[in-house]
Amino acid sequence: MNLTGLEVRADALLATWADDGAPVTYPTLWLRDNCPSAFHPQTEERVLDLLSLAAQPVLTHAEQGRETVVLHYADGHVSHIALALLAAHRPGRPVSDPAAIPPRLWRGDLAPGGIPRFAAARLAGDDAALETWMRQTAALGLSIVDGLADRVDAGVEIACKIGFLRETNFGMTFEVVSKPDPNNLAYTAVTLPLHTDLPNQEVPPGFQFLHCLANEAQGGGSLFADGFALAEDLRARDPEAFRLLSEVAIPFRFHDRHADIRTHAPVITLDRVGAVREIRWNAHIAATFDMPADVMPAYYRAYRTFMAMTRDPAYQITFKLAAGEMIVFDNRRVLHGREAFDPSTGFRHLHGCYVDRGEFNSRLRLLARTPG
């Protein structure tokens, strides 16, 4: 990145970059806090004692080199600061992040061919394929991996190419089968309306991996909807409902003999700039609402409006997973559900696990380091 102007003030360096006409202000304390000498050579962690500096170090002059700017301060300190660092870190501007992949919203008209599909064998040995798959999964919020071996660990092994698993009260992995003494509706044969998993956790599990080992029963098709698309359409159509769902935290709770896990959170979580970052939708484990009674009628109206949208086929895609296929989706974005099935007509068995967003994003950043 080329520097087209450099101005020294006592309290800041002003730099103008070729890609942007306006000068960028770098306060002197920031410059000292990010001087290469502030970091441990091995761990790259900051070892500078910030309190050893004046509240506002005084910059006296600056010289531009080929790849650095040399900064001279009144206290005698000299910094050789990389142009690349200054170009990448412009106060007030987001820093580039290989894991910041813009979501590509979808609705019920997403064609089956529009779902990214990758062969398990390819992901196992090829970092470029792994990265492509992960980037597409991040953008759309879901993908399919196929050609998995008929072993319960085959899906988990793919998930672990990304990062370690997220353990929950349901274990490190879980079996979605009809059970005689279910502690969760997933473990019955009834219809499961669209929902996200474990919104009762402070941070619900990130990416979910459901490896289909058998799907021979009648029924048992899978449903998905893009919660970000639902939220954005709600924002456009009914701003007051969107406001309530993003501002009012509601209680979620799961409890059985071995756990009692509760949190308060809004249905729609926004990030610092108001973009939709997370959806929590699970009427089964929404606990007893506790907002003030005078907010309740308006809240219920908003909540039912969103619920009705989740039932609208205009947002849903449905298909039946086949043995050897694995659906992968962002559980904090994409709602999933299933049609009822008749366990007397055949076996249905999904093996599931989660990898959190933190591990997913870390892997994306590592893969982006590798050239090609």
Place this chain on the structure above:
Amino acid sequence: MNLTGLEVRADALLATWADDGAPVTYPTLWLRDNCPSAFHPQTEERVLDLLSLAAQPVLTHAEQGRETVVLHYADGHVSHIALALLAAHRPGRPVSDPAAIPPRLWRGDLAPGGIPRFAAARLAGDDAALETWMRQTAALGLSIVDGLADRVDAGVEIACKIGFLRETNFGMTFEVVSKPDPNNLAYTAVTLPLHTDLPNQEVPPGFQFLHCLANEAQGGGSLFADGFALAEDLRARDPEAFRLLSEVAIPFRFHDRHADIRTHAPVITLDRVGAVREIRWNAHIAATFDMPADVMPAYYRAYRTFMAMTRDPAYQITFKLAAGEMIVFDNRRVLHGREAFDPSTGFRHLHGCYVDRGEFNSRLRLLARTPG
């Protein structure tokens, strides 16, 4: 809980309780949403289809029984709703939670005898002792367990009485020893100023367990400070600094060959009612600040003010862990650090692990179920 008044309106039930003169309003949709018939008998999850109800069900009359209120609706539905449920869930009021333990703030004058101390053998077999220990640890944010066996797993076994471990990029457990090729300052022999671990994670690890296996080197004392006390004192003394530290999210980042984990979060996180809920303090892995340049000088002033408070002995307690002792602390509240040590004078070895707040709070709720 005794009911002293009951009034039926078409859109709500108004109940007056013996412990509170003002009538509590229960909107009819809320009453239907929480009717016992709305829940699955086995999983206790909600199975009612909320959209099958009118937007505002019409209540016609109510009869009070010994333990229930019987509600009759215009659509013919009859609910038998427990008085206990109505008493416990009053719209606008917090619901009782055994895990909601008010923090008891402390400063540098906390006497060594003021730190809860429990024998490992007692915690291993006694649920009442386990509960007492956990409640005291939650209130103060730290405690000591002593009498641990000289095995690396001895501390982990105590932690697992609470819940499963939180895995991080440093593993399921970690060894705090001086290493030849450190990826983290903890793995050197230098001074570690007070900090919290892994503020670069979306949710930093909750409770930290550091089991001391050897501490024979010169130096290597442990330091602790109550981050909630620091924050509350800052709020009282310097509201503008408190505002900046609780409103401006700053970037945190840890990266090495195997991970690149980043997040933005404020130093002080508040809960929904403005109480301090979490402290993130780690100057080593605070990444390059990216707030607008015009906010930066005021932010640095606030940040340095908090930093100076963390250095003030008025907030610090120090002691040297002995082999067989384990310090347990809320890593999202209590800052920890250590004095430099001289590895040539003896071995220093701590074995560490984390259990998250979610598992901790779940265990507290389960223990509260058991009478006694």
